[in-house]
Amino acid sequence: MTYTTDSRRLIFDLSMNLLQQDMLTSRLFMGGSVGKSLRDLVLAESGSLRLTDPAAQALSGKLRSDSGMLRQASANVSEAASVTAMAQSAAGTIRSSLERMQELAEGVADGSLGVSAAQAEYQSLIDTIEGTVDSASYNGFNLLSAGGWGADERITLNGAAGTAGTTGTIHIQAGTGGFGLVLHDLSYLKGVFDTADIQDAAAATTAATAISGHVSDVQGIETMLEKRGEGLTAQSEALASQAEILQTAAATREATDDKRSVEELLLDYVLTNVGKIVDTDT
Numbered sequence: 001m002t003y004t005t006d007s008r009r010l011i012f013d014l015s016m017n018l019l020q021q022d023m024l025t026s027r028l029f030m031g032g033s034v035g036k037s038l039r040d041l042v043l044a045e046s047g048s049l050r051l052t053d054p055a056a057q058a059l060s061g062k063l064r065s066d067s068g069m070l071r072q073a074s075a076n077v078s079e080a081a082s083v084t085a086m087a088q089s090a091a092g093t094i095r096s097s098l099e100r101m102q103e104l105a106e107g108v109a110d111g112s113l114g115v116s117a118a119q120a121e122y123q124s125l126i127d128t129i130e131g132t133v134d135s136a137s138y139n140g141f142n143l144l145s146a147g148g149w150g151a152d153e154r155i156t157l158n159g160a161a162g163t164a165g166t167t168g169t170i171h172i173q174a175g176t177g178g179f180g181l182v183l184h185d186l187s188y189l190k191g192v193f194d195t196a197d198i199q200d201a202a203a204a205t206t207a208a209t210a211i212s213g214h215v216s217d218v219q220g221i222e223t224m225l226e227k228r229g230e231g232l233t234a235q236s237e238a239l240a241s242q243a244e245i246l247q248t249a250a251a252t253r254e255a256t257d258d259k260r261s262v263e264e265l266l267l268d269y270v271l272t273n274v275g276k277i278v279d280t281d282t
Helices: 004-028 032-043 054-110 117-135 146-151 203-256 260-272
Strands: 155-160 167-174 177-184
Touching: 054 117, 054 155, 054 177, 054 203, 117 177, 146 155, 146 167
Parallel strands: none
Antiparallel strands: 155 167, 167 177
16 A cells, blocks of 8 residues: 555654553553542542533423423314314304205295205204204313303303304413414304294295305304314424424433533543544634
8 A cells, every 4th residue: 555645644643642642641540649649530439429510401401391381382272273173063064054954945945845845854954053052062161152151261252142253262371372262152043943934935035045144154164263273283283393392402402411520521531632633722
């Protein structure tokens, strides 16, 4: 193998540095009273306390605390998304029932459906709507009926129960702040419909127009709930991702914290920094 002048110089420098390190460590650890004291300090069993960096420890703790807060916020927002999804599903059931009721009314109005058969299905749909309003609930509170919202300390009632446009607001804690999750009261639809609505063509024509308005209202609420649910799901995932980043940062920071004893730090310095080929101080 042929060596160039530069490569021979590098090998020479490396050899000299290794020799320098070997001579220095030998001098420190093998001879003289100073070497003995240092050797005893580094290698002997030590009763000294292991020292940590309080600032680094505090930083890691803060990162973990913030990560935990974000995880809880993610869980809260995810729960809000579940509430919204359930309300949306229930609103969708009501909207579908109203659309079918409108079809029945239009059928009676144009004579394509018999009154008796249409009224039987119409009543079944009324029962579905009212049953859905009463049964849609989550964690003890109703999602679509404001009847009990005023007495529930978790919910702020906005408007009068049983009135179109009435809402309820639940505070969702997310981090150091939060937001209001809006519930929509659909209990005003209870008692509005009756089989007499389609007892003849004239009544059915009027009913079809009125039902069309209810379909639009409920569909608007359903769409709002769908969009809100999508947003909450995305927010929950983002918070969980941020929590993971902070958790990783805390673990990384702890891994680089100096939790070694003074003796270990001294030995590390002697063995790794003396006689290095590359001077990292320049």
